[in-house]
Amino acid sequence: MITIRDVAAAAGVSVGTVSKVLNNMYVKPNNRKKVETAIQDLGYQVNTYAQGLRAQQTYTVAVIVPDLVNPFFALLVNYVEQVLAAVGYRLLVCNSHCNADRELAYINMAKQNKVDGLISISYSNMDEYLEADIPFVSIDRHFRYPICCVSSDNDMGGRLAAQKFIDTGCRNVIYIRNGSRLLGETLKRGKSFMEVCERAGVNASGMDFGEETTLTRQQIRKIYDFLEHSVRDGRLIYDGIFTSSDVHAVAVERKLRDMNIRIPEDVQIIGYDGLRVLNTGDYAVSSIAQPVKDMAVACVDALVKMIEKKPVEDGVILPVRFVDGGTTR
Amino acid sequence: MITIRDVAAAAGVSVGTVSKVLNNMYVKPNNRKKVETAIQDLGYQVNTYAQGLRAQQTYTVAVIVPDLVNPFFALLVNYVEQVLAAVGYRLLVCNSHCNADRELAYINMAKQNKVDGLISISYSNMDEYLEADIPFVSIDRHFRYPICCVSSDNDMGGRLAAQKFIDTGCRNVIYIRNGSRLLGETLKRGKSFMEVCERAGVNASGMDFGEETTLTRQQIRKIYDFLEHSVRDGRLIYDGIFTSSDVHAVAVERKLRDMNIRIPEDVQIIGYDGLRVLNTGDYAVSSIAQPVKDMAVACVDALVKMIEKKPVEDGVILPVRFVDGGTTR
Numbered sequence: 032m033i034t035i036r037d038v039a040a041a042a043g044v045s046v047g048t049v050s051k052v053l054n055n056m057y058v059k060p061n062n063r064k065k066v067e068t069a070i071q072d073l074g075y076q077v078n079t080y081a082q083g084l085r086a087q088q089t090y091t092v093a094v095i096v097p098d099l100v101n102p103f104f105a106l107l108v109n110y111v112e113q114v115l116a117a118v119g120y121r122l123l124v125c126n127s128h129c130n131a132d133r134e135l136a137y138i139n140m141a142k143q144n145k146v147d148g149l150i151s152i153s154y155s156n157m158d159e160y161l162e163a164d165i166p167f168v169s170i171d172r173h174f175r176y177p178i179c180c181v182s183s184d185n186d187m188g189g190r191l192a193a194q195k196f197i198d199t200g201c202r203n204v205i206y207i208r209n210g211s212r213l214l215g216e217t218l219k220r221g222k223s224f225m226e227v228c229e230r231a232g233v234n235a236s237g238m239d240f241g242e243e244t245t246l247t248r249q250q251i252r253k254i255y256d257f258l259e260h261s262v263r264d265g266r267l268i269y270d271g272i273f274t275s276s277d278v279h280a281v282a283v284e285r286k287l288r289d290m291n292i293r294i295p296e297d298v299q300i301i302g303y304d305g306l307r308v309l310n311t312g313d314y315a316v317s318s319i320a321q322p323v324k325d326m327a328v329a330c331v332d333a334l335v336k337m338i339e340k341k342p343v344e345d346g347v348i349l350p351v352r353f354v355d356g357g358t359t360r
Numbered sequence: 361m362i363t364i365r366d367v368a369a370a371a372g373v374s375v376g377t378v379s380k381v382l383n384n385m386y387v388k389p390n391n392r393k394k395v396e397t398a399i400q401d402l403g404y405q406v407n408t409y410a411q412g413l414r415a416q417q418t419y420t421v422a423v424i425v426p427d428l429v430n431p432f433f434a435l436l437v438n439y440v441e442q443v444l445a446a447v448g449y450r451l452l453v454c455n456s457h458c459n460a461d462r463e464l465a466y467i468n469m470a471k472q473n474k475v476d477g478l479i480s481i482s483y484s485n486m487d488e489y490l491e492a493d494i495p496f497v498s499i500d501r502h503f504r505y506p507i508c509c510v511s512s513d514n515d516m517g518g519r520l521a522a523q524k525f526i527d528t529g530c531r532n533v534i535y536i537r538n539g540s541r542l543l544g545e546t547l548k549r550g551k552s553f554m555e556v557c558e559r560a561g562v563n564a565s566g567m568d569f570g571e572e573t574t575l576t577r578q579q580i581r582k583i584y585d586f587l588e589h590s591v592r593d594g595r596l597i598y599d600g601i602f603t604s605s606d607v608h609a610v611a612v613e614r615k616l617r618d619m620n621i622r623i624p625e626d627v628q629i630i631g632y633d634g635l636r637v638l639n640t641g642d643y644a645v646s647s648i649a650q651p652v653k654d655m656a657v658a659c660v661d662a663l664v665k666m667i668e669k670k671p672v673e674d675g676v677i678l679p680v681r682f683v684d685g686g687t688t689r
Contacts, residue, residue, distance in 0.1 A: 060461055091452070098438055100639050105434035109427055112455050116462065123420070124453045126441050132389055133445065246640060281641040308637055308644055310429050311575060312610040315638055 033075045042069035047119075056090055056119040088147055092334060093123040093137045095151040097244045101278055103304045103323065104152065107170075110327030111150060118335060120147070129244050131155035141165045148334045154211030154244050166337035168330045172215040179337070181329045181347045182216035188319035188351045189223030192273045192301045195317075195353060197231045199299065199360045201271035204228055207257075207283065208275035209240035209250055216348075217275065220303060220319075224273055233271075246278050254279070255286045262290075267298050277302035280316040284358060300358040305351075314356030322349045362404045371398035376448075385419055385448040417476055421663060422452040422466045424480040426573045430607055432633045432652065433481065436499075439656030440479060447664060449476070458573050460484035470494045477663045483540030483573055495666035497659045501544040508666070510658045510676045511545035517648035517680045518552030521602045521630045524646075524682060526560045528628065528689045530600035533557055536586075536612065537604035538569035538579055545677075546604065549632060549648075553602055562600075575607050583608070584615045596621050599628065606631035609645040613687060629687040634680075643685030651678045 035053075039046045042065040051058045052066040069075070094111055096104040112122045123146060127133045134153055138160050140146045148166030158175045161167060169180045196204050206221040221237055228235035238257060240250050261268050267287070274280040280302030284294060292298055295317075305320020307313060329347045336343045364382075368375045371394040380387045381395040398404070423440055425433040441451045452475060456462045463482055467489050469475045477495030487504045490496060498509045525533050535550040550566055557564035567586060569579050590597050596616070603609045609631030616623055623629060624646075634649020636642060658676045665672045 057462055057465055063461070099428065099434045099441070100438055102431060102434070102638055105428045105431070105438075108453070109429055109434075109455060112428070112453055113457075116455070122453050124437070124441055124451050126438060126445070128442075132392075133386055136386055251640070278638050278640050281638050285641055306638055309431055309607050309610050309635055311580070311607050312614055312644070315641070 033073045035075075037073060038066065038069045038075050041073055042066045051090075051119045054090060056121070057116050058119070088338075089145060090119055091121045091123060091146045093125055093140065093146045093149050095125045095127050095134050095137055095149065095153055097129055097152060097154075098126045099124075101245070101276070102306050102310060103276070103321070106306075106310065106323045107152075107327055110324045111331060114328055114331040118331070120335075127153065127155070129154055131157060135160055138165070141167070147338045150330045150334055154213055154215075154242075156213070166334055168334045168337075170326065170330065171217050172211075172213065177345050179333045179343050179345060179347070180216065181326055181333065182349070183321040183326065183351045184348050185216045185219040185351075186223045188303060188321075189220045189225075189273075190227050191319055191351065191353045192303075193224045193227035193231075193233075193235075195301060195359055196228065196271035196273070196299065197233055199271075201233055201299065203234045203269055204236075204271035204273065205269045206235070206237045206273045206275075207240065207254065207279055208237070209242070209246065209279075210244045210275060211242055212239075220275060221273075246276070246282065251282045254282055258283065258286050258290065267292050269298060271299050271301075273301045273303075275303055277304040277306045277315055277318050280318065280358070284316060294358050295360045299360060301353075302356075305354050314354050317356040317359040318354050319351050320354045321351055325349050362402045364404075366402060367395065367398045367404050370402055371395045380419075380448045383419060385450070386445050387448070417667075418474060419448055420450045420452060420475045422454055422469065422475045422478050424454045424456050424463050424466055424478065424482055426458055426481060426483075427455045428453075430574070430605070431635050431639060432605070432650070435635075435639065435652045436481075436656055439653045440660060443657055443660040447660070449664075456482065456484070458483055460486060464489055467494070470496070476667045479659045479663055483542055483544075483571075485542070495663055497663045497666070499655065499659065500546050501540075501542065506674050508662045508672050508674060508676070509545065510655055510662065511678070512650040512655065512680045513677050514545045514548035514680075515552045517632060517650075518549045518554075518602075519556050520648055520680065520682045521632075522553045522556035522560075522562075522564075524630060524688055525557065525600035525602070525628065526562055528600075530562055530628065532563045532598050533565075533600035533602065534598045535564070535566045535602045535604075536569070536583065536608055537566070538571070538575065538608075539573045539604060540571055541568075549604060550602075575605070575611065580611045583611055587612065587615050587619065591619075596627050599626070600630075601627060602630045602632075604632055606633040606635045606644055606647050609647065609687070613645060623687050624689045628689060630682075631685075634683050643683050645685040646688040647683050647685055648680050649683045650680055654678050 035049050039049045044062050099105040125137050150168045152170045169178050171182045225235045280300050302316045302318040305318045306315050308315050333343045364378050368378045373391050428434040454466050479497045481499045498507050500511045535553050554564045609629050631645045631647040634647045635644050637644050662672045
């Protein structure tokens with residue numbers, strides 16, 4: 032009887048490549064043709080084998096993000112899909128809207144081998160549902176278990192923003208954030224920012240607009256309100272505003288413009304993410320740019336290693352850089 | 361023996377809801393609890409039934425888009441996922457990068473019942489691979505078969521852009537596009553734009569930058585080059601530029617600003633899509649806004665009907681509107 036190994040040998044490709052062709056995964060057109068020719072030449076019976084192979088692995092990975100409205104999440108998913116496809120995996124996308132129930136459904140799929148693994152930006156309390164043997168890569172967030180965490184260098188990001196404000200003579204700065212207060216890398220953005228400012232004698236405060244990760248209309252209104260009430264004698268009391276994301280920074284810039292406050296002359300703004308207008312234009316604001324493509328590569332690299340039962344590092348921290356988007360001097 | 365119907369009756373929910381719980385689909389937390397309680401109370405054996413149910417349907421749908429870098433595609437996928445999740449389906453995302461092989465792999469999955477259906481923005485020549493009985497919803501694109509096509513009112517979009525230029529006294533306008541020339545709704549953008557302009561005595565031309573759907577760096581450079589060579593006696597020869605997407609319009613605006621051409625005083629720009637800066641700020645440019653959320657709802661509605669063997673309309677065309685993003689007078 033002809034086996035999958037015979038097909039691989041005849042086609043001059045690996046057994047994995049034949050398996051991918053049988054399962055309609057992406058394979059280089061050239062290799063696909065070789066495999067199809069070998070299958071025809073040898074008269075290989077596809078179906079039974081294909082099903083046998085499928086039972087072991089689904090070649091499907093799920094990514095959990097809060098939404099695809101924030102362009103940072105959309106870019107991350109874009110690159111994760113691209114890198115996964117290149118190694119023969121398909122991608123299920125779960126927009127959790129920070130709903131823990133939706134996230135749990137996908138964790139259960141992993142437990143039942145309906146997906147091979149998970150990549151997650153999650154802010155839910157799901158420590159107790161994770162198990163050590165699920166291939167799981169976390170972005171930014173730490174868990175009770177030693178789970179592989181990929182992030183940008185948030186500590187460095189906070190320091191770069193602080194240094195920019197110090198170097199340009201700011202005297203009274205503020206960090207504006209919202210999002211989870213669960214233990215994670217992103218908390219370091221504000222922490223190191225305020226520490227560096229204070230050490231340099233610059234007055235620094237922090238404003239926390241709540242635990243919701245997605246910036247809702249209500250939260251934007253709260254930020255607007257806060258800015259309106261931060262005026263004394265016709266002038267904004269802050270001369271430097273650092274925000275936890277570029278989406279926040281764009282909201283701040285829009286409101287200050289409406290209030291006829293000059294940017295960057297009267298107040299400077301630095302966001303976090305390094306997003307460009309429609310992802311192709313200029314930087315939306317001055318920002319700390321995360322290496323989103325490298326983060327996607329690191330996530331997929333770690334996850335595939337886990338699926339293949341190979342050892343992985345506990346954490347991957349990737350460098351950030353300051354980018355000038357016209358809202359700083 | 362306890363059946364799934366007994367569980368549904370005891371929990372006071374439909375058989376479909378029990379099936380979703382067994383398959384880890386999203387179910388309202390309240391209903392999930394009722395089903396789990398009924399399963400325990402009755403001592404229902406989950407696994408065998410769950411597998412039996414799964415064989416019929418995967419509750420998984422694939423969406424094919426060129427990429428998630430263009431925010432229009434990312435928003436569309438965001439809403440498609442949201443609407444699908446509400447009716448108990450998961451979403452596989454395929455970024456085709458206009459590679460027909462990748463699209464075909466997902467069409468084959470549908471043929472083999474590995475996904476229940478497809479929603480596709482495709483510009484590949486895949487007419488011959490589609491079959492009448494695959495649940496398939498196309499966005500913008502027509503096929504040889506009568507396949508359900510969801511789009512915005514591209515004819516209206518072209519007319520709105522033309523009317524704006526006519527009303528503000530433009531004399532020499534141009535339509536700049538790239539993307540597939542295969543039969544589809546988007547071709548109407550330029551066609552009706554030019555017809556309306558010409559009928560009003562406004563000189564209108566069209567510039568086609570090739571078949572690639574994604575605006576690559578090379579294509580942006582071509583647009584820059586074209587604009588640089590469209591200057592006579594220190595002035596741009598066009599006073600109105602309409603583009604096939606907002607991403608194009610942002611590229612045009614950036615280049616003209618670098619050339620010290622005043623927008624909207626010397627030249628007006630209108631894009632297509634209606635995207636906001638980082639999806640939350642101001643409109644990136646003046647534009648024809650597509651109702652992206654309504655389009656997602658229409659796609660899912662039609663697809664689920666097809667999966668359930670119910671009749672659907674051949675085409676859904678949704679209204680567009682002009683939005684002022686500061687690049688028009």
